[in-house]
Amino acid sequence: MLNFSISGLFFAVLMFITPILMRVGKRFRREIFLLLNTAVFLLCLRSVPALVIGVLWILVPYFMAPVLTKAADESAGKLQHILRNFFYVLMILFFAYLMHYEWVPFFKILPYSNAVKLLGLSYFLFREIDFTMQYGYLKESGVRITLPDYLNYVLNFYTVMAGPILRYEEYVTDFYDESKEELTGDMILHDLHRILFGYLKVYVVSAVFSTWAGYWFERVSTGAGFFSITAEFLLFAFFNSFFIYFNFSGYCDVVTGGAHLSGMTLRENFNQPYLAVSLVEFWNRHHITLSEWIRDYIYSPVIKVLISGSFRKKLFEGQCIALFITFLVAGIWHGTNFNYVVYGLLQGLGIVISTLRTNHMKKKLGKKGFKEFQSKKLVRIAENAATWAYISVSFSFVGYDVCGLILQKL
Amino acid sequence: MDTKLKLEQVFREVFDDEEIEITDDMTADDIDAWDSLTHVQLVVAVEEAFNCKFSTVEVMKLKNVGEFIKLIDRKTGNA
Numbered sequence: 001m002l003n004f005s006i007s008g009l010f011f012a013v014l015m016f017i018t019p020i021l022m023r024v025g026k027r028f029r030r031e032i033f034l035l036l037n038t039a040v041f042l043l044c045l046r047s048v049p050a051l052v053i054g055v056l057w058i059l060v061p062y063f064m065a066p067v068l069t070k071a072a073d074e075s076a077g078k079l080q081h082i083l084r085n086f087f088y089v090l091m092i093l094f095f096a097y098l099m100h101y102e103w104v105p106f107f108k109i110l111p112y113s114n115a116v117k118l119l120g121l122s123y124f125l126f127r128e129i130d131f132t133m134q135y136g137y138l139k140e141s142g143v144r145i146t147l148p149d150y151l152n153y154v155l156n157f158y159t160v161m162a163g164p165i166l167r168y169e170e171y172v173t174d175f176y177d178e179s180k181e182e183l184t185g186d187m188i189l190h191d192l193h194r195i196l197f198g199y200l201k202v203y204v205v206s207a208v209f210s211t212w213a214g215y216w217f218e219r220v221s222t223g224a225g226f227f228s229i230t231a232e233f234l235l236f237a238f239f240n241s242f243f244i245y246f247n248f249s250g251y252c253d254v255v256t257g258g259a260h261l262s263g264m265t266l267r268e269n270f271n272q273p274y275l276a277v278s279l280v281e282f283w284n285r286h287h288i289t290l291s292e293w294i295r296d297y298i299y300s301p302v303i304k305v306l307i308s309g310s311f312r313k314k315l316f317e318g319q320c321i322a323l324f325i326t327f328l329v330a331g332i333w334h335g336t337n338f339n340y341v342v343y344g345l346l347q348g349l350g351i352v353i354s355t356l357r358t359n360h361m362k363k364k365l366g367k368k369g370f371k372e373f374q375s376k377k378l379v380r381i382a383e384n385a386a387t388w389a390y391i392s393v394s395f396s397f398v399g400y401d402v403c404g405l406i407l408q409k410l
Numbered sequence: 411m412d413t414k415l416k417l418e419q420v421f422r423e424v425f426d427d428e429e430i431e432i433t434d435d436m437t438a439d440d441i442d443a444w445d446s447l448t449h450v451q452l453v454v455a456v457e458e459a460f461n462c463k464f465s466t467v468e469v470m471k472l473k474n475v476g477e478f479i480k481l482i483d484r485k486t487g488n489a
Contacts, residue, residue, distance in 0.1 A: 072465060137467045296470050300450055304469070308454045319447050367442070 002043040004119055005161065006202065006254050014040070014157060015195070015254075019261040029263070030175070034148050037155035040119075047115035053098070054118050061091075061128040062150050065135035072136065088129075095125050103338045120160035122333065126293055127154050131168045133297070143169050144176065158259040162251060164269040165289040174265050183261070194257035201250025206243050213239035217400055221408070229409070233396070234389075240400065241392040245273065248287070277374070277383040279347075279354045282391055290330070299326040320355055324348040339397040346394040413460075413479050413488060420455045424448060434476030460486050 002010055018036060022029040045051050064087065070076060071084035096104070098121055100112055118124070131138075131150065138145055153171045181187075216236035223229050249270040256266045273286035283291045303322035311318030331344020362370045373379060396402050418432045425443050438444040444452075453469050456462075456478070462485035472478050482488075 074463060134467050136465075137471060295446060297466070299446065300469060301466050303447065303450050304454060304466075307451060308457070315447070315451065 001046045002040075004040060004044050004157075006199075006251055010040075010043075015258045015261075018258075019263075022262050030148055030152065033152050033262075034155075037152055037157050037160075040157040040160070041155050044119040046117060047113070049113075050116045050118060053116055057094075057098075057118065057121075057124060058128075058151070058154055061132050062147065065132045068132050069136040069139075091125070091128075095121065099336055101332075101336050103341060123160060123163060123165065124154055126165045126290075127168070129297060130165075130293070134168060138169060141169075144172050149175070158255040158262075158264070159266065161255075162248070163287070163289055164252060164256075164267050165293050166267060170267070175263075180263070183263070188261065191257040191261045194253050194260075198250045198253025198255075198257060201246045201253065203250075206246035206250060209239045209243035209246060213243050213400075217405075221405060234392075236400075237392040237396040240398075241274075241388070241395045244395055244398065245270075245286075274388055275384065276387050277380050278358070278387055279350050279390065282387055294326055294330050298329055299323070302326065316359060320352045323351045323355060327351050334398060337401070337403075339401060339403050342403060343394055343397040346397070350390050350394065413482050413486075416459060417456065417475070417479060417482065420452065420459050424452050424455050432475045434474065434479070436475040437473065456482065462486055 002008075004011060014036060018033070021032050021036075025032050041054065042051075045054060068084050068087060071080035097107060097110065097112075098116060098118065100107055100117075131153070135145075149172055150168070152175070153166070153168050156166075156171070159166065213236050216232050216239060219232045220229055220236060223232055252266075252269045256268070259266045267289055269288050271285040271288065273282050276282035276285050299322055302325055303318060306318040306322055307315055311321070325348070327348040327350075328344040331347045332341055334340045334343060358370075361373070365373055374383070414432065418430065421430050421432055422428050425441060425448065430441070438449065449472075450469070453464055457464060460482050462482070464481070464485070468481060472481065
């Protein structure tokens with residue numbers, strides 16, 4: 001089994017040959033890309049059952065999309081609506097089973113082997129949901145839908161590891177965009193520079209922060225005294241948040257630069273997130289494509305159900321509940337152990353508190369007054385520091401067993 | 411009543427502003443209070459006012475008021 005990551009030799013070879021192959025065989029670039037994507041998918045499989053699961057996981061949504069779209073139509077019967085919802089529930093349950101969430105006791109009873117794990121399982125799910133939900137719209141708008149294009153969209157080796165999450169329409173429109181400028185020497189240089197910069201961010205800058213975070217985490221584990229432990233924990237949390245930012249944004253630089261050399265544009269996933277002055281703004285600047293995906297497919301449907309039902313007269317409460325659910329789910333999705341549940345709870349709680357505060361301040365100062373208050377330099381610095389601190393503390397549950405550490409300390 | 415006029419009424423109620431005048435190319439950027447919450451609020455209010463239902467994707471794809479009017483007309487059979 002191939003260990004596919006941006007540090008691997010295989011990825012480096014792909015980064016080098018894909019732009020050349022797709023340029024030389026321009027007429028067959030879709031087929032060339034499909035061949036490479038399929039090769040990565042097959043080489044990363046851990047077992048034969050994984051192959052069967054993987055093929056079904058990818059093909060079923062494609063063939064079900066027209067059926068699901070028909071079932072969503074107003075003319076469809078109630079049973080069809082129920083079956084459609086059932087399909088999505090099954091899909092999410094099966095996803096949870098494949099992810100094997102450690103804190104769900106039910107999954108411990110079911111037979112499971114690590115050998116069925118698939119590379120990029122979560123990202124497959126995001127893209128498949130986007131494709132099946134948008135299918136009717138795509139058909140209506142005349143967007144090209146073919147199996148090879150769908151497979152390239154889902155399996156895209158540049159984005160299979162950790163995004164950015166493209167939408168089907170966006171991917172296909174970009175892939176066949178003939179108005180795109182031909183790659184010039186300057187553009188190639190720019191892309192190569194971005195790739196190099198990305199690698200430096202991942203393997204030098206973030207590696208240093210990771211070492212420091214690890215060092216302070218160890219100090220917290222072995223240290224004593226409330227104040228010194230708190231100070232050490234905050235240092236660990238800050239270094240860990242730097243690590244996450246440089247590691248993830250560096251990865252995005254590498255794949256965005258690489259894809260651009262092959263004639264594909266990936267959406268930017270980061271926009272200086274640590275300049276944010278609120279949690280909402282942070283999520284509009286960090287892993288942007290995931291934030292937009294959860295806004296469209298979790299937050300909007302949840303809030304719509306709430307405010308058309310029992311929260312009709314309690315819009316603000318409805319908004320808080322929808323935000324909490326959205327961020328809790330997004331947090332849980334990030335990883336399989338209980339630390340990610342705490343991370344999700346903290347994100348949900350933080351967003352709700354931040355929304356309550358904004359609402360309170362707007363009432364107290366008026367909309368105009370609140371805007372003026374927020375534009376003050378000192379206020380911006382304080383809000384930025386508070387956002388950063390909150391994000392860092394909640395991010396400390398990502399990648400480290402902070403729950404275990406807390407239990408040990410207690 | 412004309413779809414546009416009726417929609418304008420819904421906008422005024424949702425944004426609590428009697429002076430709003432909608433135009434076809436108006437977008438969320440033109441109204442300060444138009445965020446992801448008020449967007450869904452608008453959709454729910456329009457569903458009630460025009461007695462129709464919109465899907466998640468239809469809601470997501472709305473780019474301006476003109477598109478909203480077209481969608482309402484299509485749903486209510488006015489198109």
